[in-house]
Amino acid sequence: MKKNKKKIYIIGGALVLLIIIISANMFREDDNSIEVEVEEVQRGTVIHKVNASGKIQPIKEIKISSTTSAWVTKITVKEGDRVKVGQLLITLDEKQHLAATEQAQSSVNSAEASLKQVGAQKKRMESLFKQKLISQQELESITAKHELAVNQLRQAKAALSSREDELSKLKMTAPSIGTVTRINIEVGEMAVGSMFQAATLMTIADLAKLEVQVDVNENDVVSISLGDTTEIEVDAFQDTMFYGVVSEIAHVAETSNFGTQEQVTNFKIKVRMLDVHPKFRPGMSANTNIITDVREDVLTIPIQSLTVRPEGYDKESGKKKGDEKEGDEDKDKKYRSGKEKKKMVELVFIVQDKPSGDKEVKGNKKGLFAIAKPVKVGISSETHYEILNGLNEGEKVVNGSYKAISRDLNHNSPVRLDED
Known part of the structure; x- marks a missing residue:
């Protein structure tokens, strides 16, 4: 009897389960x-933004270099120092240039003495010519000597001026106010330089005026205009938003990986920062969102x-x-x-x-x-x-x-x- 009841329960449960499965399948088919x-x-x-990343750089940066080669004898500042216009920065060895300047001065003195002597001779010859005691040829000869002496004096003075200019440049001063951001030489090292190719000895930048230089894809640059408001996020200052405006848009593209599938064409954009934190440093990474258009009260x-x-x-x-x-x-x-x-x-x-x-x-x-x-x-x-x-x-x-x-x-x- 008990076995029959057990069978009935099992069969009933199986039927209920089967009905549930069939109902679920029917519902699934119907829905x-x-x-x-x-x-x-x-x-x-709706605010349209162009996102680009780049680096913080000073708007004004001056590289100090030498136009002549000489040994460094003194550096009067260190990195991080604030400098003002005309402040002495670096002094180079003056010995050779002092000697060259003195030699040029000596040449000027000699040329002046020679001109004075020839000038006196010319006056006497002109007087004798008026008295018809010398010929026209002799007068022309002394006149030519006088003109030659005048030109020699001019050349000597020009050489002296050049030597004095070279000597003055051995004492390098700050051309503008700013902060010394980098010194690339030490006392005792040779400052190698020339008029056309000079090594950078020191860099001065105005850290009160900074900008973010970013690369923007050619597809996005057409929507950017000068003066566009920009949101700036600096990696070193998390959860802080700074602001700036677009100050410069490059007219020539910069292409990387040319001729490959990874070729990218970008344009350099400069964003002048309106909020400059005193702890900002050139080279810090920053992310910008350039606001190119704003549409208010529109369907979205x-x-x-x-x-x-x-x-x-x-x-x-x-x-x-x-x-x-x-x-x-x-x-x-x-x-x-x-x-x-x-x-x-x-x-x-x-x-x-x-x-x-x-x-x-x-x-x-x-x-x-x-x-x-x-x-x-x-x-x-x-x-x-x-x-x-x-x-x-x-x-x-x-x-x-x-x-x-x-x-x-x-x-x-x-x-x-x-x-x-």
């Missing part, structure tokens, strides 16, 4: 809807809501999986492979309680449908697009999941809302 997330089309502000949708389909895709009616021999995935592959080329259009899916058109769409317990609507977008922010036309305020657009938007949804597809 072919796709789970989606929605957001209402609202009015708001989430960025992820916008998708593309081949032209005419929005006319496809939602169907159950397996109702047609060629599925959406096969169509997508055909479109992407180029076998069936069509113009791509930008669109969004809105959710409403009835399908578009006269066709009856089955398999939806919730009574909601995704309707494809082509749209025209304007600028974009980090999270939203501006809608120029195609949508009305208050309509509910699908903003998730990514798989649903990019692949699963068709025009009139049955959908259900994500309850979470």
